[in-house]
Amino acid sequence: MSQSxxxxxxxxxxxxxxxxxxxxxxxxxxxxxxxxxxxDVSFECTTSGMRHHRFTGPLLHxxxxxxxxxxxxxxxxxxxxxxxAVSGADGHHALLSWAEIDPDFxxxxxxxxxxxxxxxxxxxxxxxxxxxxxxxxxxxxxxxxIRVDGGYASWA
Ligand SMILES: Nc1nc2c(c(=O)[nH]1)N[C@H]1C(S)=C(S)[C@@H](COP(=O)(O)O)O[C@H]1N2
Ligand SMILES: [Mo]
Numbered sequence: 001m002s003q004s005x006x007x008x009x010x011x012x013x014x015x016x017x018x019x020x021x022x023x024x025x026x027x028x029x030x031x032x033x034x035x036x037x038x039x040d041v042s043f044e045c046t047t048s049g050m051r052h053h054r055f056t057g058p059l060l061h062x063x064x065x066x067x068x069x070x071x072x073x074x075x076x077x078x079x080x081x082x083x084x085a086v087s088g089a090d091g092h093h094a095l096l097s098w099a100e101i102d103p104d105f106x107x108x109x110x111x112x113x114x115x116x117x118x119x120x121x122x123x124x125x126x127x128x129x130x131x132x133x134x135x136x137x138x139x140x141x142x143x144x145x146i147r148v149d150g151g152y153a154s155w156a
Contacts, residue, residue, distance in 0.1 A: 012125035018148040021068030034058030043136035055113035
């Protein structure tokens with residue numbers, strides 16, 4: 001096995017890409033630099049029933065804002081066309097709207113979790129946590145890519 005594979009096997013990296021002035025590659029230890037929030041969540045899975053976990057990590061909004069999405073922060077309407085595509089290493093993915101997590105709009109306290117049940121997620125990668133979701137399907141684990149896309153302005 002090459003050395004790059006050995007590194008990838010131990011500390012997962014997340015690529016922040018898209019319409020950002022500061023795209024980045026982040027590890028779970030990097031996520032500990034932001035203010036940490038915690039969430040005790042219960043969600044239902046259609047196959048395994050009710051699940052409970054305690055997560056900690058930064059707000060997704062804090063991490064993505066630091067990457068400099070290319071909207072004018074003073075113009076609230078400018079943000080409404082931005083999408084956030086979150087992908088797990090296994091191909092599971094979901095779309096959020098920027099407005100869903102924006103403090104001026106939906107204010108969903110979505111986390112990019114660095115720990116689950118007091119265990120650091122440095123090998124598998126961070127997990128999306130949506131405390132308001134009844135269903136577990138958007139709690140994407142092993143996130144390896146988040147793409148911010150504001151390309152929907154051409155409709156206007
Ligand atoms: N990467 C990835 N994350 C995923 C899934 C998946 O298939 N791949 N399944 C989701 C679904 S449907 C549920 S219910 C929860 C299950 O979380 P659990 O492992 O804590 O039960 O994970 C979610 N996160
Ligand atoms: Mo599920």
